[in-house]
Amino acid sequence: MPKFAANLSMLFTELPFLDRFDAAASAGFEGVEFLFPYEYETDDLAARLKANGLTQVLFNLSAGNWAAGDRGIAIYPNLTGEFRESVQRAVKYAKALGCKQLHCLAGTAPPGADHRQMRKTYIENLTFAAGALADEGMTLLIEAINTRDVPNYFLDSTAKAADVIESVGAPNLRLQYDVYHMQIMEGDLTPTIDKYLPLIGHVQIADTPGRHEPGTGEINFPFVFDHLDRIGYKGWIGCEYKPRSSTSDSLQWWRKLKAPTI
Numbered sequence: 001m002p003k004f005a006a007n008l009s010m011l012f013t014e015l016p017f018l019d020r021f022d023a024a025a026s027a028g029f030e031g032v033e034f035l036f037p038y039e040y041e042t043d044d045l046a047a048r049l050k051a052n053g054l055t056q057v058l059f060n061l062s063a064g065n066w067a068a069g070d071r072g073i074a075i076y077p078n079l080t081g082e083f084r085e086s087v088q089r090a091v092k093y094a095k096a097l098g099c100k101q102l103h104c105l106a107g108t109a110p111p112g113a114d115h116r117q118m119r120k121t122y123i124e125n126l127t128f129a130a131g132a133l134a135d136e137g138m139t140l141l142i143e144a145i146n147t148r149d150v151p152n153y154f155l156d157s158t159a160k161a162a163d164v165i166e167s168v169g170a171p172n173l174r175l176q177y178d179v180y181h182m183q184i185m186e187g188d189l190t191p192t193i194d195k196y197l198p199l200i201g202h203v204q205i206a207d208t209p210g211r212h213e214p215g216t217g218e219i220n221f222p223f224v225f226d227h228l229d230r231i232g233y234k235g236w237i238g239c240e241y242k243p244r245s246s247t248s249d250s251l252q253w254w255r256k257l258k259a260p261t262i
C-alpha cells in the first residue's frame, strides 16, 4: 500500500490548524502536507509533528497574495528578488520541520503576457531554488494545475512540466503529479504516470468532478493505487481533497484500504 499524507489545508478543517496534526495522526496518517506554514512559529509546528510522530512531507514556497488569487510568483521577471527571499524563508521552515520536499507554484499568465520571457524567468528561478535546496538535501517540486480551477495557470500539462525539468537539469527538481488536475486536463492517468515515473517525486489525489474524496467521482482509485504499488512508486500520496461532508466521513475509502474487510 502506498504511503498517504493528510493535506491539512483541506482535511480536518473542522479544527484549528495546529489541532489538525493530532487529528491526522489519530486517523492513522504518518505524514502531513499543507499549503503554507509561514503564519506559524516553527517551534509550534515542530512540536505538533514530534508529539504525533508525523513526517512533514511537503509545503509550498510563498505564492504571492493567495487570498487575492495569486498562484505563484516564479514566472514574473519583476519579482525575482521576492522569489529568492521566498526560497530562503521556505528552506528555514523546512529545516526546522525536517521537511525534504518543497513545491514551487509558477503563477498565472494572462492572455497577451510575454510567455517566452516568463519561461526564461521561471527556468532561472527554478535553477536558483533547486541549487539552494540541493545544499540542504531537499527536493524542489513543480506541479501542472488545471486551468478550469486556475485560469491561465502557466504550467498546465505533464509534458510541459517535464520539459521545464529537463531545461533546468537539476537532479533535485522533480514532478508533483496531481491526479485530480491531470484527470481534468489529460486523462490517461496510469500510462502518463508510467511514462514520467522517473521524474515523479510526489503524488496528490482528489476525485473529479468536485475535488472530493476517492470514490465520489470518475477516477478508479483502487486501480491507480495498485498501479503505483505495482510499478514501484515509493513516494508519498498527498490527500489533497475537499471532504464532501465531514473529514471523518470522507476517510471511509482510507479505512477500507487499510483494513479491506471493513
Ligand SMILES: O=C(O)C(=O)[C@H](O)CO
Pocket: 035, 060, 103, 105, 143, 145, 178, 181, 204, 240
Ligand atoms: O492546488 C494544488 O493542487 C496544490 O497542490 C498546491 O499546493 C496549490 O496549488
Ligand SMILES: [Mg+2]
Pocket: 143, 178, 204, 240
Ligand atoms: Mg496539488
